[in-house]
Amino acid sequence: MPVKDFDALNMSTTFSGYVSGPGGTATPVFTDFDFGRWNVSASDSQIPGVICSSNFSYEKTGDVDFTNPIVGIPANALISKVEVRYPRSTNIVVLAGSGGFASIFTIEARFHDGSITLPSNVAGNNTYTFSLSGSSADQIFDYSSSPITRAQLISNHGTQILFMGLSVSAGGIAGINNSVNYSLNFDLGFRIRVTYTDGPFSWYIKPTVKVINGGKIRTIQDPEDILAVPDGDVVPPGFEFYGTDDDFPSGPVFVWWISDDFFQFFVFSPISPSVILGGSDWTNFGASPPTCAVCLTIALGELTILIANASGIYTLTQGKTNDTLYLRADSSTFDFKIPNPFGKTGLVP
Amino acid sequence: MRVNGSAGEGLVNHFGMIRLRLKGSGNLQMRLLSLDEVRESVLVPLAMQANTDIEPTRLSNFTQQRAQLEIKTSVIDETFQISKIVIFSRPVATSYPG
Numbered sequence: 001m002p003v004k005d006f007d008a009l010n011m012s013t014t015f016s017g018y019v020s021g022p023g024g025t026a027t028p029v030f031t032d033f034d035f036g037r038w039n040v041s042a043s044d045s046q047i048p049g050v051i052c053s054s055n056f057s058y059e060k061t062g063d064v065d066f067t068n069p070i071v072g073i074p075a076n077a078l079i080s081k082v083e084v085r086y087p088r089s090t091n092i093v094v095l096a097g098s099g100g101f102a103s104i105f106t107i108e109a110r111f112h113d114g115s116i117t118l119p120s121n122v123a124g125n126n127t128y129t130f131s132l133s134g135s136s137a138d139q140i141f142d143y144s145s146s147p148i149t150r151a152q153l154i155s156n157h158g159t160q161i162l163f164m165g166l167s168v169s170a171g172g173i174a175g176i177n178n179s180v181n182y183s184l185n186f187d188l189g190f191r192i193r194v195t196y197t198d199g200p201f202s203w204y205i206k207p208t209v210k211v212i213n214g215g216k217i218r219t220i221q222d223p224e225d226i227l228a229v230p231d232g233d234v235v236p237p238g239f240e241f242y243g244t245d246d247d248f249p250s251g252p253v254f255v256w257w258i259s260d261d262f263f264q265f266f267v268f269s270p271i272s273p274s275v276i277l278g279g280s281d282w283t284n285f286g287a288s289p290p291t292c293a294v295c296l297t298i299a300l301g302e303l304t305i306l307i308a309n310a311s312g313i314y315t316l317t318q319g320k321t322n323d324t325l326y327l328r329a330d331s332s333t334f335d336f337k338i339p340n341p342f343g344k345t346g347l348v349p
Numbered sequence: 350m351r352v353n354g355s356a357g358e359g360l361v362n363h364f365g366m367i368r369l370r371l372k373g374s375g376n377l378q379m380r381l382l383s384l385d386e387v388r389e390s391v392l393v394p395l396a397m398q399a400n401t402d403i404e405p406t407r408l409s410n411f412t413q414q415r416a417q418l419e420i421k422t423s424v425i426d427e428t429f430q431i432s433k434i435v436i437f438s439r440p441v442a443t444s445y446p447g
């Protein structure tokens with residue numbers, strides 16, 4: 001049965017907050033950015049009424065709405081694995097108060113299962129930046145023994161809490177005008193492995209992934225960072241996405257496609273992307289990424305899509321000798337020939 | 350009482366030449382087609398001009414009972430304007446074997 005991995009990695013979001021005192025209450029601002037596939041909603045569980053004259057803390061949690069990302073998964077698909085990628089890098093910026101007194105903060109950043117205590121004694125108007133990296137925070141839900149449906153995926157993980165907690169405690173000297181500003185930047189992602197029977201199956205690919213099916217390899221680079229891979233008769237059965245350490249790339253998108261079959265794809269962007277095709281010989285398909293004794297990459301050429309999302313309407317114009325397509329995005333036009341205009345006489349004699 | 354066909358109906362004809370009053374640009378593609386387009390004869394294309402004092406002739410070698418001429422262009426911005434078509438033919442047999 002065909003298997004696909006539905007990837008939505010390298011998602012980035014930013015949270016920010018603000019706490020100030022003395023003696024007041026904190027009302028952190030919780031800002032989320034919807035990147036189109038992640039819908040991170042604010043679900044405040046912070047301790048209200050933070051008083052800066054003593055130790056204080058609050059937490060923020062973010063729920064991940066899986067509804068948007070899994071639009072491309074057909075209802076009859078069976079999901080065998082869900083991998084949730086927790087923050088790979090986080091920047092915490094702490095700004096102590098400017099009262100001139102000894103303002104001592106102990107910052108503890110908790111990321112789901114992990115708990116990391118940052119160095120204390122961030123005093124004055126100092127800024128401290130912290131980064132978290134590693135894969136220990138990944139969480140894998142293996143349903144391979146009993147695959148679940150899309151509806152069950154939403155039910156089980158629709159409110160999956162991806163992260164996070166940030167607790168801040170102050171040294172606590174009453175009357176000091178302290179403040180804490182922080183911003184968090186997260187790289188998030190998830191992968192859903194799906195087995196399916198039929199029907200269209202499409203999704204967007206953002207990170208570097210490798211598609212392995214044996215045979216040859218074709219490289220597709222989409223400069224617009226958006227590819228929609230169709231399914232059905234186009235995609236041969238049994239191909240699989242491989243994620244590597246490059247799950248969170250920052251460069252252009254490469255899709256490694258290894259197949260003897262013709263590869264067809266659609267670009268829905270109304271711009272004019274170029275697709276670069278290349279080929280290599282690979283030997284060890286079991287490895288990830290596959291290896292080859294002598295990797296020979298052969299450029300197959302470049303396919304430029306002149307116009308996408310085009311429309312046309314016939315207008316009678318005297319002396320016009322061709323057809324014209326109009327691009328919806330910017331009203332530019334593209335002329336092409338009338339398909340072989342012809343005439344026939346009657347039969348003679 | 351209706352006469353059973355016109356005088357030449359059913360004769361096997363040889364279509365040996367096409368002559369056109371033709372203006373345009375590009376090359377005019379031509380084919381002679383048999384009944385139901387079972388057989389065809391592709392003629393050498395005619396290079397068209399915007400103005401010409403020649404009615405060009407193209408030889409053909411197509412033997413059928415009846416035939417029709419197809420004309421077309423196949424490249425963008427090619428145009429043709431035809432005001433006369435003459436198809437030369439003569440009978441070569443009275444009928445196919447019965």
